[in-house]
Amino acid sequence: MKYLILIGVVFGVIWWLKLSRPAKPSASSSAADTGPQPMVRCAHCGLHLPQNEAIASANAVYCGQAHRDLAEPHA
Ligand SMILES: [Zn+2]
Secondary structure, eight states, rough: OOHHHHHHHHHHHHHHHHHHOOOOOOOOHHHHOOOOEEEEOTTTTTEEEEGGSSSSSSSSSEHHHHHHHHTTTTO
């Protein structure tokens, strides 16, 4: 009897996981929505990267927080 309850719980969890799993968004449509990003240049190392991935400070953009901190330690 104990095992029947356990099996019931397991099936209940599987059923619940199937219901709660969100619909997989298609990567192609989300990429098309954002469109091509303008490229910016890191003021510290010169790396070119999409604007939405850059770290912007008051007067420059950087490829990451580390380079922003290196270039502007007191910003
Ligand atoms: Zn950089």
